Amino acid sequence: TVCGTGSGLGTRVLSLLEEEFPDVCRIVTAVYPSAEDDVITSPYNTVLAMQELTEHADCVLPVENQSLLDILNKIDAMSYGTKLGPGVKRNNCVTSGGSRLSGAQKPFDAMNNIVANLLLNITSSTRFEGSLNMDLNEIAMNLVPFPRLHYLVPSLTPLYSLADVSIPTKRLDQMFSDAFSKDHQLIRANLKHSLFLASALMVRGDVHMSDLRRNIERLRSSLPFVSWNQEGWKTGLCSVPPVGHSHSMLALSNNTCVKATFMELRDSFTKLYKKKAHLHHYLHVDGMEQSIFSEALSSLTGLIEDYHHLDVSKSRLQRDTPRLRIATGSSS
Amino acid sequence: MSVVTIQLGQCGNQVGQELFDIICNDAEQSQRKTYSTSCSARFFRPTSKGDLVARAVLVDMEPKVINQSMNKAVKSGRWRYGEDSHFSQKQGSGNNWANGYCVLGPRHKDAVEELVRQEVERCDALAGFIPVMSVAGGTGSGVGTYVTQCLRDIYPTSFILNHLTWPYGTGEVIVQNYNSVLTLAHLYQLSDAMLVHENDTVHKICSQLLNIKQISFSDINMVIAHQLGGVLQPALTPDSYGVYSRNPLGELVSALACHPEYKLLSVSTVPQMPSSSIAFSTFSWPALLKHLRQMLISNTRMEVGIDWQVRPPPISERTRSLTQGGFNTSLANLLILRGKDVYSAETGGFEDPAIYTPWLRSEEAFSLWKSPVSFDKYEKFATLVSNSQALLRPLDDMVRKAWNMFASRAYIHQYIKYNISEEDFLDSFTSLEQVISSYGQLQC
Numbered sequence: 001t002v003c004g005t006g007s008g009l010g011t012r013v014l015s016l017l018e019e020e021f022p023d024v025c026r027i028v029t030a031v032y033p034s035a036e037d038d039v040i041t042s043p044y045n046t047v048l049a050m051q052e053l054t055e056h057a058d059c060v061l062p063v064e065n066q067s068l069l070d071i072l073n074k075i076d077a078m079s080y081g082t083k084l085g086p087g088v089k090r091n092n093c094v095t096s097g098g099s100r101l102s103g104a105q106k107p108f109d110a111m112n113n114i115v116a117n118l119l120l121n122i123t124s125s126t127r128f129e130g131s132l133n134m135d136l137n138e139i140a141m142n143l144v145p146f147p148r149l150h151y152l153v154p155s156l157t158p159l160y161s162l163a164d165v166s167i168p169t170k171r172l173d174q175m176f177s178d179a180f181s182k183d184h185q186l187i188r189a190n191l192k193h194s195l196f197l198a199s200a201l202m203v204r205g206d207v208h209m210s211d212l213r214r215n216i217e218r219l220r221s222s223l224p225f226v227s228w229n230q231e232g233w234k235t236g237l238c239s240v241p242p243v244g245h246s247h248s249m250l251a252l253s254n255n256t257c258v259k260a261t262f263m264e265l266r267d268s269f270t271k272l273y274k275k276k277a278h279l280h281h282y283l284h285v286d287g288m289e290q291s292i293f294s295e296a297l298s299s300l301t302g303l304i305e306d307y308h309h310l311d312v313s314k315s316r317l318q319r320d321t322p323r324l325r326i327a328t329g330s331s332s
Numbered sequence: 333m334s335v336v337t338i339q340l341g342q343c344g345n346q347v348g349q350e351l352f353d354i355i356c357n358d359a360e361q362s363q364r365k366t367y368s369t370s371c372s373a374r375f376f377r378p379t380s381k382g383d384l385v386a387r388a389v390l391v392d393m394e395p396k397v398i399n400q401s402m403n404k405a406v407k408s409g410r411w412r413y414g415e416d417s418h419f420s421q422k423q424g425s426g427n428n429w430a431n432g433y434c435v436l437g438p439r440h441k442d443a444v445e446e447l448v449r450q451e452v453e454r455c456d457a458l459a460g461f462i463p464v465m466s467v468a469g470g471t472g473s474g475v476g477t478y479v480t481q482c483l484r485d486i487y488p489t490s491f492i493l494n495h496l497t498w499p500y501g502t503g504e505v506i507v508q509n510y511n512s513v514l515t516l517a518h519l520y521q522l523s524d525a526m527l528v529h530e531n532d533t534v535h536k537i538c539s540q541l542l543n544i545k546q547i548s549f550s551d552i553n554m555v556i557a558h559q560l561g562g563v564l565q566p567a568l569t570p571d572s573y574g575v576y577s578r579n580p581l582g583e584l585v586s587a588l589a590c591h592p593e594y595k596l597l598s599v600s601t602v603p604q605m606p607s608s609s610i611a612f613s614t615f616s617w618p619a620l621l622k623h624l625r626q627m628l629i630s631n632t633r634m635e636v637g638i639d640w641q642v643r644p645p646p647i648s649e650r651t652r653s654l655t656q657g658g659f660n661t662s663l664a665n666l667l668i669l670r671g672k673d674v675y676s677a678e679t680g681g682f683e684d685p686a687i688y689t690p691w692l693r694s695e696e697a698f699s700l701w702k703s704p705v706s707f708d709k710y711e712k713f714a715t716l717v718s719n720s721q722a723l724l725r726p727l728d729d730m731v732r733k734a735w736n737m738f739a740s741r742a743y744i745h746q747y748i749k750y751n752i753s754e755e756d757f758l759d760s761f762t763s764l765e766q767v768i769s770s771y772g773q774l775q776c
Contacts, residue, residue, distance in 0.1 A: 025426070129396050131549040132504070133342055137426030138470075142506040145742035198506050210535075210547040216503050228740045231733070233503030234427075237549075320732060321739035324761055326769045 006031070007045040011052035018056045025137040027122070028057045029115055032187065032261065033268075034066035041278050043268040044293075050265075051296040054303060058140040059150045061118065061252070062261065063186045068111040071159055074183060117242070118154055118186065121250035124204050124238045131209070134202055134236025142234035143198045143254045149306055152200075152252040153191060155184040158245065172207065172247065176215035179251040180223065189257035195314045196225045197254040200234040205247030207237065226310060227318030259307040266300055273297070333459035333578045335374055335564070336451045337388040338479060340465040341425075341472030342397045343497050345390055346549065348464045349401035350557035351564075352376075352386045356411045358565055358707060367705045370566040370576040376411060377454050384411040387455065389447045390418035391479065393425045393436055393471045417451065419443050425470025429511040430750035432474015433518075437482075440475075445482055452487075460491030460524075460581035462564075468499035468508035473515040477522075484522045491581040494523045495560065498530040498726060507743050509734035514752070516727075517760035520767065524581075525589040527563070527597045527717070529556045530726055533633045540636050541604045558708065559599045562715035567668050567701035577701070587699035588664045588719045590692075593770045598722040600624060600633050601715045615712040617669075617677035624667075624716055625681045631660040631722050644686035645775075661775040662688050662720035666699045670713045671706040689774045724771045731764050 017026055030053060033042040053060050125134045144150040157178040178184050179201070180191055203212060216233055225232050242248050272278065273293065282288050339348035352375065359371040376384040386405070390398045390413060398418050405412045419440065425432040452458055461483050465472030476494075483492055496515075499508045519526060534555045538544045544551050566576035569583050577583055589595050602620050605613065623635055630642035642658045669677055685694040707713040737743065738757060747757070 129400055131346075133394070133396065133424075135394065135424040135426065137424060137428075138505075141426045141428050141470075141743075141746055144746070145740075147745050208546040208548040209552070210539075210545075213500065213503070213535075228737045228742055229506065231502040232506050234506045235503055318736075321736050323732070323735055324765045326762070326765045 007049035011049045011056070014052060015056045025058050025140050026056065027059045027061065027136060027139065028053060029061045029063060029118065031115075032062050032064050032265070034064055034069075041272070041281070043265060043272055044278070044282065046265055047269045047300055048292065048296045050262075050303075051299040054148050054150075054299055057150065059144060059152055061152055061154045061186075062258065063115055063118075063154065064188055064261075065111065067186050067188050068114050069107075070183070070188075071114060072107060072110055075159060114156070114186070117156060118250065120242065121156065121202055121204065121248065122252075124202065124240065124242075125236050128238050128240040130236065130238035130240075132235060132237040134200070134234070134238075138234070138236075139200055139252065143200055143252060145197055145229070145254070146306070148303060149197065149254065149310075151258045152254050153189060153258065154186045155179050155181075155251045155253075156186070157184050157249050159184065172211055173215060173218070175247065175249050176201075176219060179249050180219065187258070187261060189255070189261055191253055191255050191257055192223060194224075194255050194257035194259070195311055196223055196229075196232060197256070197310065198229055198232040198234065199223075199254070200236070200252045202236045202238065202250040202252075203247065204238045204249070205241030205245065207247050209237065212237065224314060226313065227316075256307045256311045259304055259311065262300060262304050262307075266297070266304065269297065269300075333374070333457040333580075334377075334387055334455035335459045335581065336448065336455065336461050337375070337386070338448065338461060338463045338483075339388055339390045339401070340463060340476040340479060341392055341469055343466035343469070344464040344472050344476065345392055345397045345401045347495070347497065347553050347556055348388060348390070349404055350553045351464070351560050352388065352405065352411060353408060354554075354557045354561040354708070355565065356384060356408070358561060360410060361708075362705045364705050366576065367566055367703070373456075374459065374566065374580070375564075385414050386411060386417075387451055388413060388417060389444070389451055391420070391444055391447075391471075391475065393421045393423060393432075393475065395420040395422065414451075417447060419447055425474055427468075427470045427505050427507060427511070428746055428750060429470060429474040429477075429514045430747040430752035432470045432476070433478045433514070434474075434751045436471070437475045437478025441478075441482060444479055445486065448483070448486075457578070458487075458490055459579060460493065461487070462493050462495055462581070464495045466497040466499065467512040467515040468497075468505045469511065472497075473511045477515050477518045480519060480522045491524050491585055492522065493581050493585065494519055494526045496526050496528045497556065498528055498730070500531045500535070501726075501729065504531075507746070509730050509737065510743065510747070510757075512730050513734045513760050513764060514757070516767075517763040520595060520763060523595060524585045525595045525597055525719075527560075527599065528723055529559070529599065530723075532726075537604060537634045541634055542606050559601050559715065562601050562668060562670070562707060562713060563599060563717055565670070565703070565707060566705075567670070567703045569701045570699070576703075583699075583701075584666060584717065587666045588717060590664065590696075593767065594663050594719055594774075596719065596723045596727070596767075596771070598633065598718050598720070599715065600627050600718070601713065602627070602635050603710060603713070604635055607709060610709050615710070617673065617712060617714075620712060620714050621677065621679060621681060624714055625687075628662065628665070628682075628716060628718060628720065628722075629660050629687055630658060631720075633722070644684070646686075659775075660721045662697065662718055663692065663774060664688075664697045664699070664719045666701065666717040668701045668703070668715040668717070670703045670710075670715075672704075672711050674702040674704055674712075690776070721771050721774055724768065727764070727771075728768055731761065731768065735761060 157175045339345045359368040392398050402413050465476035467473045534552050538547045538551050569577040602624050630639040632638045683698050688697045
């Protein structure tokens, strides 16, 4: 997170874990700051943490508070809105279990519940049986084509279950469409307008392979994938759905849209850093030097450039790479 | 003689369990004692309590699938797996061939070899091994290849027939083409032959022939197991002199894989229909065999959508194009007929030299096995195991996609981490391009 403990101590723990258990997959859920965040130095903390995350995590699932709030508002609108129609089952929300705080305070419990649901979905295949298991280390393997480009956009559906029962197949197909809609993403970024490097779909509940395949076929044309990974889908089928739902889906996308998030972050960092605002608080700490700031900034810039490089390739028409020629016995 | 099956990874353990179920069912249903006895001895061992225990070793890097398969077997009430015949870990292979082959395989070599040794010692005579695995993931493909290597080292004269499931072309595992290329290139040096099922083909059988609306992996696995049953159940061979063959794997390999460059085998079976329709259908051998032959030469792996226009080209017009006019040239074919009136079935169509490569005589290229016992509920059932160009296109697609990905070096760091280098990749690509080239020129 953006505060000192999460970003600082958290990333130190991350590099210790890497030292002690190098073969164990490290998947980090990281809460990124929103525009009006309480902590003024959050850009510093975030950029410094990001260098650690880029170097020492296998995957990072960035989550933005603003997206969580937007999801909460959407659920509220559905429950209390004037729309005639099905009401939202309160205890089947992705925010269930959390209490709502009133007034200006952010409803952190409800927001944290969304992230908790994310973690439940990622680990569902480890905890329950299914016809196509997807373990944590498979997520890292399939979604990270180049070591530093491991920031995966999470999206969850459904956010809530409706009181009525609509046609099962339609509801199922809707779930797939929702997964790639901005309302369901946990960071604000435009998946469809950027380039997919890879995507994973973890489906839970009464869903068959054929449903999965049908929907991937349906969605493929609207989702641009990088030329060397046109079929870049990793899928998992877990038999047990979350409590209160018949099925659910988690999508994790390695997509160049995160570039925009990182560019915003770099801008807010630079705004403070140029004026050296609040820098002395950091430099007073033993072992902290200014070079650490400039290294972190350059790591972030490098990351943005890597994503940009891939983005640029989007419009280029890629042909098949010429294959190896084998000398054959007989003459041609 | 007995076959020891080694189930590897999620796919291997799921398919294997369905296979033993079908074999056991078939053995029990048949009225013929010699058939059931031969079948039981081949795939099961009796225990002091009189129940049937599969001659199988179950290997996976995580425990859930093995537990499921073992429980399902017990629930059938007719057979089970040996209580100690399994080996599993907790973490999985992460879909990483290098992890499976270079790290997990060697790490657990002793434990797995010990389980295999115990199973082999319980056989009066060993007919050979069938490792069952997928090529797309990490355990089946990586650990499976390593285990096959160990088998080859320890039992150099035994027959090893790998059963491989190839993934859907799109979207099971992103690095599936890398894992497949590495597996196939290595197995080519280790296996006597590879019997291949492709999920895409089996999926079409489920939707177009069996009319299954919502196809699950369970449906896919049952079709695979059913076709394998048609291959592996006892049959009378030319070498067996009136008794069920005691050397099924050896005879299959010598019938089909006479040349080290050609080891890829595909399976087709007729008839194939929803079980509810079987009772209402009549079958004749001429019709079944006519369909099967056309399925072979037009490379349609099922009994619907057959292209009847495809004909063998005249010998003078054979060219080097990858698939000439859609015609599928064979190196060798094995036809297995089961059920009623097998002795009167006319199989001349499969002995036609025009459907074979010119450098092998059709008498050597074609083999016929028979069993008077009906298989499953089918009064007449034919299985064709082919060494032909049928898998050429899927193999070529797999290599092409892997090569495109390799050109950008995407995901390579994941393999290098576990000691598979770019050179290892290049070696595997080279081997498979050689295989593709050989199969591509089969008609010359």
